[in-house]
Amino acid sequence: MAIRNIVKKGDSVLEKKSRPVTEFNDRLHVLLDDMKETLAASGGVGLAGPQVGVLRRVVVVIETNVAEDEKEYFIELINPEIIFEEGEQTGPEGCLSFPGEYGIVTRPNRVKVRAQDRNGNTFEVEGEALTARCFCHEIDHLNGVLFPERAQRMLKPEELNNN
Numbered sequence: 001m002a003i004r005n006i007v008k009k010g011d012s013v014l015e016k017k018s019r020p021v022t023e024f025n026d027r028l029h030v031l032l033d034d035m036k037e038t039l040a041a042s043g044g045v046g047l048a049g050p051q052v053g054v055l056r057r058v059v060v061v062i063e064t065n066v067a068e069d070e071k072e073y074f075i076e077l078i079n080p081e082i083i084f085e086e087g088e089q090t091g092p093e094g095c096l097s098f099p100g101e102y103g104i105v106t107r108p109n110r111v112k113v114r115a116q117d118r119n120g121n122t123f124e125v126e127g128e129a130l131t132a133r134c135f136c137h138e139i140d141h142l143n144g145v146l147f148p149e150r151a152q153r154m155l156k157p158e159e160l161n162n163n
């Protein structure tokens with residue numbers, strides 16, 4: 001495994017649409033393992049292919065909604081699609097590609113995603129609260145959509161000190 005460089009804002013790769021994954025091979029598995037290591041080292045909760053310069057529909061999210069005695073875990077999503085959404089949440093959102101920047105973004109409070117795993121098997125997974133926000137944010141990345149486009153407003157520097 002290796003930590004990859006995270007692409008930062010201004011790089012046009014972040015604005016491009018990613019292509020579906022069609023081959024569930026070792027190369028994909030290395031990419032996923034590297035993305036998990038990169039995400040773990042970053043302190044973030046989600047990472048999408050374009051953020052490591054790979055225009056493929058691959059997302060890694062950390063499920064943080066776990067019971068106190070459970071460990072957080074990675075969810076790997078290949079070719080993910082949101083198939084159900086419910087409710088609404090409005091709050092601060094950031095992105096590993098926009099260090100130090102946050103905006104107020106409204107997202108569904110609960111979503112169901114259909115995706116494939118690293119071996120190509122289709123599955124469904126639900127996310128609530130931060131995890132739902134994260135699924136939406138990362139899937140946006142696959143379509144070249146960045147969170148400032150979704151934000152009602154960006155937070156000012158003096159507001160960030162409170163976070």
Ligand code: ZN
Pocket residue numbers: 094095096097137141
């Ligand atoms: Zn992001």
